[in-house]
Amino acid sequence: MAMRIGVIGYGYWGPNLLRNFVQLEDCFVAAVADGDPKKLETAKKFYPWIEAFSSGETLIEKGNVDAVVIATPISTHYPLAKAALSKGKHVLIEKPMAMTSKQAAELIALSKSSGKTLMVDHTFVYSGAVQMIRKLIDSGEFGDIYYYDSVRVNLGLFQHDVNVLWDLAPHDLSVMLYLIDKQPESLCAIGAKPVHTNGWNLESIAYAVVRFPKETIAHFHVNWLSPVKVRRTLIGGAKKMIVYDHLDPDNQIKIFDKGVDFSSKQQLDGALLQYRTGSMFAPKIDQSEALLAVCRHFVDCAKSGKPPITGGHFGLSVVRLLELAQESMDHDGKNIKIEEPFYADARK
């Protein structure tokens, strides 16, 4: 029987979720909720059959649905997800999962006790590009990961309620978490608030570093004040190197056959290492919409009971990294040791 789904929030991302869920065979988009009557009207225009609710709470309470998708402002993720799980609904939450790791942990516990699926929509993890990089790393052809360097900058809308770190970094942190199979050791972050106005005073530029064993380092640059849009990640390995440029649809992933060799005894003038620089390969990437894969995976997991790739622990790990990065930013970039065990669970 088709799983009945209700979507809470029909603002920026909600319409995309509906558009994808309606394409799936084994589910039925039964309900939508939004506080804005105009948005509900638009939703009903496109999906005349849909039951409309003026609040997420009412949808959870009264909606005839098996699963709830939460696409509302971050601050409401936790109460809505809690209510939905308590009512025995499966839950898919937009990233980031919650405002605090404590909230995230509670939701994990609730999901466990209710036996319902809890999943976070970290869309990029499901993209053809990231899936292919993961395969390359798993194959051993890439070698040890030396570094992960991501840049996500653009002239973006300033958000009322979150700074640039909470707005943009969840994408990159989730991809990093999916690709680097190590327990992070420490973290630090620096932010800046060059722009502020009456009352509003949040970071619009941030840099964060996550460190792993064996000197593996990940670095993140997020920025709402860049004149150009950049979505580029460099990943350096012992055997290959990758440039992942999300905005270059023809060559999203370039794999360079470049690596480092230690030079033998007789060393060149000043040079310690020799480089093997070789060919470049841009594999064909599945360009189908990642969000469709997210929706399909959610329905699969809810029906089968198998754990989602970006389940509760994955979402919690991202939230925890954001939380620690914020703490570091608030203390002049102080270095914070990471001792939580749940990162290991995140990749299970």
Added chain:
Amino acid sequence: MAMRIGVIGYGYWGPNLLRNFVQLEDCFVAAVADGDPKKLETAKKFYPWIEAFSSGETLIEKGNVDAVVIATPISTHYPLAKAALSKGKHVLIEKPMAMTSKQAAELIALSKSSGKTLMVDHTFVYSGAVQMIRKLIDSGEFGDIYYYDSVRVNLGLFQHDVNVLWDLAPHDLSVMLYLIDKQPESLCAIGAKPVHTNGWNLESIAYAVVRFPKETIAHFHVNWLSPVKVRRTLIGGAKKMIVYDHLDPDNQIKIFDKGVDFSSKQQLDGALLQYRTGSMFAPKIDQSEALLAVCRHFVDCAKSGKPPITGGHFGLSVVRLLELAQESMDHDGKNIKIEEPFYADARK
């Protein structure tokens, strides 16, 4: 009368210095020194009149020169410059000026007491691109600088004696120092050493942050392990934004007519600020060799006694920032307050 010049070090950069100095009218390249007889032979082949010395010390001691140009490994900058200034020679030193700020300060003092010119070859400062950005900032059209973000990465030769920070960051720190007319407040840096071999164990990746008053932030990414070569600096201002891409000769500087406006009372859904996004302008940049401008400026300053743009205090400031960044890297990226007064002198 033509100023007589001796160049110490005919390795990587020395030949470029010679090639440029011989083009100047009011100076004469009289001598060269290098420990390697083969290199001296090459130098004499191109400049048959030149007097060759097997060491910098001998050149300083016996060479009939008014000025000495030091293009040797960093560790030798200080003793050679000290000897040259003591012998009453003008001195041009390759970047970075010295291994420690203490050494740099001593050289400044020596230059003052001897009345001889002391200048550091921070070549990029003299490039058409950087000169044009400075003019734009000075004109007031750019507005307050919000951030300075530079990336200088490539698959580079590992150096025996310096890490990636000391090798690559002097370029970017010098440009930042030239463009941002504020006293830096604090600094932190993080490095990683994923590659190491018998005995050698230096940073091949580094990130550094320098903070200024009013939340102005500068960030640096230097990396010897990138599959692609990037030399790109984003500079965000209140009125304009710049992309400075050294590798795009046709459009080294792109000036974006983009800025940020606070939205008025009625605010759009979630949006706090409105962006003015406008046209882009890529001014024609003087592409003549920056090093020629360096050489000419050195000769001018030595002859006239006027202070060089990148004189002793400028060189010292760069060394001090490197020193502090190293200290921060050695202590897990700890934040270091900057209280030295000499940054102000650097721009005099």
Added chain:
Amino acid sequence: MAMRIGVIGYGYWGPNLLRNFVQLEDCFVAAVADGDPKKLETAKKFYPWIEAFSSGETLIEKGNVDAVVIATPISTHYPLAKAALSKGKHVLIEKPMAMTSKQAAELIALSKSSGKTLMVDHTFVYSGAVQMIRKLIDSGEFGDIYYYDSVRVNLGLFQHDVNVLWDLAPHDLSVMLYLIDKQPESLCAIGAKPVHTNGWNLESIAYAVVRFPKETIAHFHVNWLSPVKVRRTLIGGAKKMIVYDHLDPDNQIKIFDKGVDFSSKQQLDGALLQYRTGSMFAPKIDQSEALLAVCRHFVDCAKSGKPPITGGHFGLSVVRLLELAQESMDHDGKNIKIEEPFYADARK
């Protein structure tokens, strides 16, 4: 009163036309026609109020509409437009207007006698980029046009009924016609059919040249067999030069301050001319959908009776150029003089 519109053809382009017409205030999309019941169903799903017809002829015959939009295969343009004009409907036709210039001329006559608007959807003419180039040329700042060189290549779907020239070149010919205010003098074209299959044997690569007085030359390269997608036009003028790259949304138009000066008496070694190479300017381009401007312009013209920018004569001119190019292709690229007077009418 809102003008009532019927759209014939709900295949590739029809849905885009509907989507844009429904956004306009002073018109009402009343009817749609398509031979495929599934497509009608989809149309009705999105626009539940719409009256659906199983053929264009029926829609014209029975539909309660003031205007008809024809988005069907080329071969049907003429009979449908003829029927519609005869029934006193305004007509907007997809490009190219008809299969022959004779058909096009008939439609012009019919439009004149019926007093109804006849317009061709040459979308690109209405784009922000082309409008801006036209303004620049009209201002006199561009100087005489020396050449117009367009490349439109990609790995495209081979069409059953038309070759690459008739499929792709209408875009470029219409833009050329809109920008170069001169009577074309002659034309030639070359095509190649490297790919063919049972029965099908049409050109998949074509080059065409249109010549104007004073040695102004226009050249077109259309190709269905390119591994990369290129949409790039170079326009050289006596004072400025333009690169118009449709696929570079951030810099669709780059205006180069480059021109040619005759060198004075003492001429450089081998060089006859000196170049002024200067700055580049990428103006902000209106990125709103050109098709919306097309639809709005059609409604305006139909209501007010004013002649459309891309009216019958414009459409005829494009068809005539295609016809002549085909004739030239069929005769090994022979040069064909152009003596028709209607190109002048095209820009009225």
Added chain:
Amino acid sequence: MAMRIGVIGYGYWGPNLLRNFVQLEDCFVAAVADGDPKKLETAKKFYPWIEAFSSGETLIEKGNVDAVVIATPISTHYPLAKAALSKGKHVLIEKPMAMTSKQAAELIALSKSSGKTLMVDHTFVYSGAVQMIRKLIDSGEFGDIYYYDSVRVNLGLFQHDVNVLWDLAPHDLSVMLYLIDKQPESLCAIGAKPVHTNGWNLESIAYAVVRFPKETIAHFHVNWLSPVKVRRTLIGGAKKMIVYDHLDPDNQIKIFDKGVDFSSKQQLDGALLQYRTGSMFAPKIDQSEALLAVCRHFVDCAKSGKPPITGGHFGLSVVRLLELAQESMDHDGKNIKIEEPFYADARK
């Protein structure tokens, strides 16, 4: 014993030839000739041992050399090469080989009768990029060549004595000749002279088409009036497609795994063919200087007597194509059948 070489012409290309010949082991650059005493002085400064002559004729007459390299204006190629071959010297001529195919044929005959090597410096043929493309084609992996489309445009110096076709097209014609192993069937060309001044009136824009059996087509665009520099060739094959961009040093050749399949019976809406679009591969290209390979090959051929890759017949073929293209340009682009047999010899 080292072959003794004399270079005639020390203008733009001559210095590059000398610089490369001096690097070869088995030859000795013994003499140089130029009408300009200043240039001879410069040559002697760099190569103090060299014997300088004030004219090519004198060098040929009196110089103690085994081979002569001719890097002078085109009009002098023939008389100088004739004199040199008559004196029993091996000859390397800059492209294009001569002003007429008759001259070129005479030189071939002279080379045969004297038993001396005659070679033309078509440098690009020896580049790593072109060599790799040739290998790919020879391997059969590329499939039949469908088309060859080259663009070589820039804001270039206008030449006094040659038009843009003779200046730029020799590069592309030689590469085409080297890559496409078929007898050309016909040719046509169109030029334009939008710029002219007192007396000077040559083409500054030209397009040429060369046709081969089985609908293989080659097209050339050369232009001195482009605001941007483009050096890009698309090569379409039945199995692969190549983008060869000379200005992209990191990815000079991109090989696309794209091809065309005829669709089976059930054909998609309007689509006749299906495309296999796949991955892209950018092989590492040997970036050593092609001119060094030219010089080495010339010395090898002269010593061993083996025929050069770009020998007399190759050079003649290029000249003949230029001649025919000029004839076509002079007659409004008329199509010219090619019946000469020597194209087959060109690849021997």
